[in-house]
């Protein structure tokens with residue numbers, strides 16, 4: 001089986017698992033995720049965090065958004081680049097005007113953009129993960145393209161994948177362009193190999 005076929009199958013299976021969670025399980029997972037993540041959110045200095053608006057059964061970051069706003073952390077959401085199949089990051093405040101993108105995911109509309117290296121932390125949505133930090137995404141390659149050169153940037157954000165524990169598999173088939181994550185955070189625990197860079 002080719003890696004592509006394996007990824008397509010795994011994606012189908014894990015997306016169905018994710019969508020099968022009840023509203024109650026989703027709410028509990030969202031609260032637990034906040035508990036696991038809280039110690040990793042640098043406090044004190046000004047923080048810029050990129051996150052996402054959950055869809056398709058993804059773990060919900062609404063409780064985290066509320067907590068970050070209380071802590072005066074600046075939030076950003078991914079915006080699809082008009083033609084490059086990569087992402088821009090736009091300021092996301094409580095009163096930011098929003099507009100749905102071509103996938104129906106809400107994006108801030110005409111708010112301030114930051115360069116990816118100006119972020120301290122990026123929380124990446126994922127379809128599947130393995131305990132070694134491997135990530136399977138939706139298949140658009142958006143995050144891969146956006147952070148392709150990050151290892152050589154003078155400064156880069158910490159990259160944390162976030163997921164339901166039920167999205168874990170033994171091994172995600174990795175391809176050369178797949179970005180390396182610093183850790184995966186589930187509603188149950190943190191999976192990491194080394195230190196998480198402080199940017």
Ligand SMILES: Nc1nc2c(c(=O)[nH]1)N(C=O)[C@@H](CNc1ccc(C(=O)N[C@@H](CCC(=O)O)C(=O)O)cc1)CN2
Pocket residue numbers: 052053054055058078087103105125126137138139140141142143
């Ligand atoms: N919440 C969230 N936001 C995100 C991502 C994500 O995975 N989750 N992305 C992570 O990269 C980017 C969007 N990537 C996406 C890629 C494919 C599909 C999708 O639904 N594809 C359809 C078929 C294609 C179509 O409708 O044109 C599908 O697979 O059913 C959605 C988002 C940026 N924003």
Ligand SMILES: Nc1ncnc2c1ncn2[C@@H]1O[C@H](COP(=O)(O)OP(=O)(O)OP(=O)(O)O)[C@@H](O)[C@H]1O
Pocket residue numbers: 007135136137138139140141142143144145148175177178
């Ligand atoms: N840095 C890159 N430059 C050019 N093409 C890329 C790059 N990274 C990924 N791609 C292309 O994007 C496609 C999708 O890649 P992949 O299946 O790894 O996406 P994904 O990580 O699941 O998606 P996403 O990041 O959007 O959630 C692949 O066909 C790959 O060739």
